[in-house]
Amino acid sequence: MVSEETKKRYWTVIKETRQSGRISPSVISRVEESWNKYDDDVVEEALNIHILRYRGYKENYTVGIMRNLQKKKAEGGAVKKPKNSFHNFNQRSNDYDELEKMLLTTSPPQEQK
Numbered sequence: 001m002v003s004e005e006t007k008k009r010y011w012t013v014i015k016e017t018r019q020s021g022r023i024s025p026s027v028i029s030r031v032e033e034s035w036n037k038y039d040d041d042v043v044e045e046a047l048n049i050h051i052l053r054y055r056g057y058k059e060n061y062t063v064g065i066m067r068n069l070q071k072k073k074a075e076g077g078a079v080k081k082p083k084n085s086f087h088n089f090n091q092r093s094n095d096y097d098e099l100e101k102m103l104l105t106t107s108p109p110q111e112q113k
Helices: 005-014 023-038 039-052 059-074 098-104
Strands: none
Touching: 005 039, 023 098, 039 098
16 A cells, blocks of 8 residues: 555645646546556555656656556566665764864964065
């Protein structure tokens, strides 16, 4: 089952593709009904991919993502989540008090005359 939170985020992104910023409930219902021919994990992943990578693309693009993911899954491939490289770094451990002391005790360079 696709989480309601993911659906909500997805439809918020899709609304951005409309001039009015709105989508009729009948369109939402029809599109979500079309998702039933795909596995739940495929739908969930396709929505997440669309949200992260394809802002500005309409909902028919998501169906293409689903089709490709379903095909990949049928061929024995895994449905992978996209790697979020934002969290792919080491946290710095600076001692800001010590850095401030160093900055305050260092004399400014002398101006040459």
